[in-house]
Amino acid sequence: MLGKYCYNKIYNEDSYKAIKQLPDNCIDLIVIDPPYKLNVNTCENGLKSSNPVTRGMSQTQHELKKKNLHVGIDDELLTEMVRVMKKINIYIWCNKRQLKQYFDFFEKYECNFELLVWCKTNPTPATNNTFLPDIEYCFYFREKGVKLRGSYDTKHKFYIRKTNQEEKALYLHPTIKPLQFIKNFIINSSDVGNVVADFFIGSGTTAVASKELHRNYIGFEIDPEYYKIAVDRINGITAGGQTSIFTDFEQEEVIL
Numbered sequence: 647m648l649g650k651y652c653y654n655k656i657y658n659e660d661s662y663k664a665i666k667q668l669p670d671n672c673i674d675l676i677v678i679d680p681p682y683k684l685n686v687n688t689c690e691n692g693l694k695s696s697n698p699v700t701r702g703m704s705q706t707q708h709e710l711k712k713k714n715l716h717v718g719i720d721d722e723l724l725t726e727m728v729r730v731m732k733k734i735n736i737y738i739w740c741n742k743r744q745l746k747q748y749f750d751f752f753e754k755y756e757c758n759f760e761l762l763v764w765c766k767t768n769p770t771p772a773t774n775n776t777f778l779p780d781i782e783y784c785f786y787f788r789e790k791g792v793k794l795r796g797s798y799d800t801k802h803k804f805y806i807r808k809t810n811q812e813e814k815a816l817y818l819h820p821t822i823k824p825l826q827f828i829k830n831f832i833i834n835s836s837d838v839g840n841v842v843a844d845f846f847i848g849s850g851t852t853a854v855a856s857k858e859l860h861r862n863y864i865g866f867e868i869d870p871e872y873y874k875i876a877v878d879r880i881n882g883i884t885a886g887g888q889t890s891i892f893t894d895f896e897q898e899e900v901i902l
């Protein structure tokens with residue numbers, strides 16, 4: 647048990663509230679993909695309009711705004727995450743607008759850090775006056791004394807891979823992350839039997855990766871629709887009701 651919560655379960659709850667119920671020092675590793683901070687009211691092309699298309703907002707940006715996935719997270723939640731971790735050991739996906747916040751926050755704990763990069767080979771076409779959306783970042787912070795495990799095959803800082811449209815189609819989440827990336831993070835930064843937490847579990851990628859790697863997991867998802875998708879996925883069912891046993895266990899093509 648983790649306070650009132652159980653291992654190997656995910657909860658349809660707001661992480662800002664739920665994390666307060668977790669005891670101190672109970673988590674070995676956190677892997678999160680929180681909402682990115684996006685400027686969706688004025689797009690990069692500087693145009694303002696109530697119509698997302700004429701404003702230059704992409705379909706994905708529109709979808710993210712609809713689900714409130716454009717607001718970032720605040721330091722209060724990061725402070726709680728530090729409290730629940732045995733030692734700071736955390737992967738955080740982010741965009742360029744969040745790099746400073748996360749770097750400044752963890753610098754005071756004198757953590758070791760890496761900035762991992764996913765370079766997408768087939769980004770969606772950009773609108774006027776912007777670079778292509780072909781990069782995503784993932785910060786890794788670890789406190790002194792946290793050992794890095796893994797192997798030559800799992801410790802790359804740079805992933806070159808096409809966008810994961812197949813997973814998006816199976817699990818209907820706009821920002822689903824490639825399962826193999828998350829498995830690498832877990833292999834590099836935890837041992838079998840450790841507890842891995844994800845406070846923004848989305849379609850359940852961290853839970854599925856943890857389960858396949860024999861770690862214990864706990865996850866939280868605020869959106870009931872995504873929560874159901876994640877529960878089904880953990881149980882081997884796709885959003886279309888098909889068994890997903892072969893898709894999730896398949897090795898993905900990762901060009902390194």
Ligand SMILES: C[S@@+](CC[C@H](N)C(=O)[O-])C[C@H]1O[C@@H](n2cnc3c(N)ncnc32)[C@H](O)[C@@H]1O
Nearest residue numbers: 660661679821822823846848849851867868869
């Ligand atoms: C970027 S997505 C994560 C996608 C995930 N990495 C995957 O592979 O499917 C962030 C998720 O966090 C959820 N979320 C946002 N705010 C939350 C909160 N306060 N508590 C719990 N979940 C939240 C959103 O509904 C969304 O599904």
